[in-house]
Amino acid sequence: MNSFVTNNTNIDNALDINQAVLLNNFNTIFSYKTFGNSEYANNLLDSYIIDKKGSNTNLHELPIRSGLGSLPLGYLDESDPSNHLSSSIIIPSYGLKYLFPTLRKASPKNNSLKLLINISNLDYNQNEKLIVPDILDSLNIANELNYPVISPINLREVSQTTLFATFLSRFGTTCHLLDAIAAKNTFFKPDHVDKYFLRNQFVDAVDILSKSDLNAESADLNDFINAFNNSIKNSLSDIDSQTKKSFFIENFDIKAKDLNQVTTLFVTIGSTETTVFDDFLDSVGFPGSENIGRIAIRIPIPFDAKKFLSILPKSLKRIIVVEQTSSSQLNKSSKNKNFLYSTIQNILDSSSLSSQIDINAISYTSDFIWSKNAVEEIVFKSLNISTEEKIDYSLPKIDEITVWSNDDNARNSAFLNFPYQILDNLIQHNQSFDPSLRVKYDNLTQGGTFQAQIGVNTANSNKHLVVNNKHSKLTIIGDSNILQKFDVLNTVAKHSTIIFFSDKHSLENLKNPEYFATKLKIPPKYLATIVNKNLRVILVDRKNIIDTDETKGRALVYLLEALFWKFGYNISHQDIIKKIWASNGTQIELLASVISDSINKNFESAVGELDASKLTSYLSAFVNEKTSDDDFLKAYLSENSFEANPRVVKTDEEPVFESTNLSEISKKLVFTEAFDTKEELRPDLPIKNFVVTVSKNKRVTPLNYDRNIFEIEFDIGNSGLKYEIGEALGVHAKNNIDDVRKFLADYGVTDIHQLVQVPNRENPNLIETRTLLQVFVDQVDLFGKPGKKFYESLISYTKDETVLKQIIDLISPAGENELKKIQDVDFLTYADVLLHKFNNVKPPALDLLTLIPSLKRREYSIASSQKVHPTKIHLLIVVVSWKDSQGRLRYGQASKYLSDLSVGAEVVVSVKPSVMKLPPRPEQPVIMSGLGTGLAPFKAIVEEKIWQRSQGLPIGEIYLFLGSRHKVEEYLYGELWEAWRDAGIITHIGAAFSRDQPEKIYIQDRIKEVLPSLKTAFCDKEGSFYLCGPTWPVPNITEALQSILKTDADEKGKKINLNEAIEKLKDTGRYILEVY
Secondary structure (H helix, E strand, O other), X not given: OOHHHHOOOOXXXXXXXXXXXXXXXXXXXXXXXXXXXXXXXXOOOOOOOOOOOOOOOEEEEEOOOOOOOHHHHHHHHHOOOOOOOOEEEEEEHHHHHHHHHHHHHHOOHHHHOOEEEEXXXXXXXXXXXXXEOOOHHHXXXXXXXXXXXXXXXXXXXXXXXXXXXXXXXXXXXXXXXEOHHHHHHEEEOOOHHHHHHHHHOOOOHHHHHHOOOOOOXXXXXXXXXXXXXXXXXXXXXXXXXXXHHHHOOOOEEEEEOOHHHOOEEEEEOOHHHHHHHXXXXXXXXXXXXXXXXXXXXXXXXXXXXXXXXXXXXXXXXXXXXXEEOOHHHHOOOOOOOOHHHHHHHHHHHOOOOOOOOEEEEEEEOOOOOOOHXXXXXXXXXXXXXXHHHOOOOOOOOEEEEEEEEEOOHHHHHHHHHXXXXXXXXXXXXXXXXXXXXXXXEEOOHHHOEEEEEEEEEOOOOOOOXXXXXXXXXXXXXXXXXXXXXXXXXOOEEEEEEEEEEEOOOOHHHHHOXXXXXXXXXXXXXXXXXXXXXXXXXXEEEHHXXXXXXXXXXXXXXXXXXXXXXXHHHOOOHHHHHHHHHHHHHHHHOOOHHHHHHHHHHHHHHHEEEEOHHHHHHHHHHHOOOOOHHHHOXXXXXXXXXXXXXXXOOOOOOOOOOOOOOHHHHHHHHHOHHHHXXXXXXXXXXXXXXXXXXXXXXXXXXXXXXXXXEEEEEEEOOOOOOOOOOOXXXXXXXXXXXXXXXXXXXXXXXXXXXXXXXXXXXXXXOOEEEEEHHHHHHHOEOOOOOOOHHHHHHHHHHOOOHHHHHHHHHHHOHHHHHHHHHHHHXXXXXXXXXXXXXXXXXXXXXXXXXXXXXXXXXXXXXXXXXXXXXXXEEEEXXXXXXXXXXOOOEEEOHHHHHHHOOOOOOXXXXXXXXXXXXXXXXXXXXXXXXXXXXXXXXXXXXXXXXXXXXXXXXXXXXXXXXXXXXOHHHHOOOHHHHHHHHHOXXXXXXXXXXXXXXXXXXXXXXXXXXXXXHHHHHHHHOOOEEEEEEOOOOHHHHHHHHHHHHHHHHHHHOOOOOHHHHHHHHHHOOOEEEEEO
């Protein structure tokens, strides 16, 4: 979370509230890490482990893997049954399928365990590259295990639902659901309930329990609800009756303008869905609004049929269940598998209302984007209101503000922090205002895009929470490039204001309607929207923003706030200064006059206004222009991350021209033709290189497994990179910049930014210019293993006679064993030798550039077919790691570098040709055998065969033999292989998991099991045999292949020299080894 928000008691966050209740009520929490930001579900837990009873809360962070749940269940089974503090599991919903077998195995015993399963409704849609709120697994698994389920209908009531679920878990296993994505990134003004929670460090479920006269053995759910509500009423004596009532829990919540007139009732579950429906019901001006209502389900399991029927309006004619479903179920006419629909249908069928009330369903998948527009379509379609009958409507007294920006914190931190600051300022501005904020992050579009939506309820009803804006009165666009990817004007209100920032065009040009319409490459759709909605366009030239020593780099921050108050709320200049000074000035000891001067100067130099009315004359030029691209622009940002795209801030890494050669370098940069100056990507490398971007980096083995194997995907973009099946990707890994900095500091280098001229390795007549830091990071194998030649080179720099003798002895024949120990046991690096082994031998830093060899590229087999993934490259890599003689954990340089890369990071790569090719005819079979990451090229081969079949080509049999130690930990691409086998692509899978049974089983054993079939495929149909992975299985696999050849020769009555036959197969490309 943004640090500004973390320390601000004026702003609430549902995820923090949820976890604070857990921290106050549980002595043991088992938290299963989610994807992306592994601390997501532990937002507070690591930094705020408290227990007011005097002992610390025990937090166990665990990976999601098969068989999870044994630890918490075992702990509960062995814990003191008299212990009044139960345990909690925090888990994303996609992890439930791994927890379910453990819970089912323990059932029915675990129903009596004091356990709260706090479920974050969360999954990742691989196809759409989205984080989605998945509730299906949560409901289905809880229903099968007969666990009670509590789900807040609004993020504002998370404190109450978490507390009630905690209370219920004192009597048996209970599930609490939370719309995880919205809960983390929605912020709001605390209401009276949360203010009480904040002031009293949260109500204790045990205190409530002790004040109830509940007989747990004979109680049903309603008894628990009544006991909870009565305990709240009787025990919280220091708060008013309204606050007490706000704590109360009910199974259902019904809402309508007039319940006596309701004929159509929409049933919702989940905080986002219910909130958007509530916004719609609060709107005015559409036909039939008095006849609709909604009923939100707070406790779906057990579903109280009697209470549900009792609250239905007597005028009700139809129930429409709005419910999430799976993609496979969405297009089916039957709704029987939808939990809510089938439950309510059964209740109605068993009641006297079955003939009076019809039931229908509206299903949506987890990637559906909820908005006011979406609910409008659902409701109007259900009411049979045609498009022509629709009239515009808006929420009463709701101000909407939307901010768009690139999420590069180094450059756009002002835009990223601005919404949080404004949220707090709005609360201070008017105590009757009830603002809320929803932030979203798209790490993949344009390297990272940020959207913030603010909704200000000026009626102070404490009900509205922003989900997706529809009528923004103020829209701030921090980066003009966003206009190429998002329909940002789709959600602006008529006669509203947009503030447009640019750093590529001058203010004078921007203010020119012709230039704005023709040179900025703004989609014609936007120009038409500006005219048709009569928008006011404020322009800001970022290059002209003046920052001074007094404003300390915050001029853009002040300008943003001033623009907000001026064009959002039409506040006078003096009042704007007071607000900015109150929120910023006292913090950084600025005079109000300094802020005033800064704002005045920047309004004059950087802010202007476009005469939008003059754009009309330029629209005709675009009438015949194709606008198909515009049709696909999204109005709402799709989330694929919880936070901004992590970037390495480029400050000290970039050249700082402070050396004595500055004038010479400047000449070459200015007079490029005279000096033939060129900018090239890694000119030191003799091969064609490309820059690709990390789009996925995911570990696929459990965290507690000793092999870190990960999948990494790169986005090729417009680099022009092309690759073929079997080729390898050469990665030009860098040294860790922090390790390099430490080395240079320990080595005594004070100016790491001195300019260094390095002769090109291919053509010494070409000179490359870099900083010393850049050379050590990009080129020098500083943490590699020194050979004898390096020790020889140290002799000329050695002044100490004792050290000189040590070096000479080391490189002599007598020192061979000692040198081998240093290299292969101690694993000393160049840095180790220079800083520790021979630390009084000090070659100048520039000399080290020639004494230490260059970093070598590392090749990895490509795991994808470019025919299937035109803009992607997939790799499957294991992090090489070991411990040296000192117990230090050491890593392979390239594999560790890649494993640490974040999504959005850029990498220099090249393509290495390979002998691994497909057979010339598609119908020829392929037989593949591989261990571990050696399976990578086989995924590419199968994808290529799938593509061949999609082109109508006949494909031959595909045999896959794979091996690893354990199936659970290292069944790499296992789901893909089995899916492709089930689809008829792969003919046979021979999997050998050597340590999953008492006897050892290896790949060659699986090959021999289907020898007759392989004989036909390889010999009769001229198939090809591939082996990829480590070298040690080569003799055994070769022997298995010889068995195939011998079987064929025996059947044909021929004699065969098996060794010669193998070599011939290698020469002809039918036995291909890619081993290392």
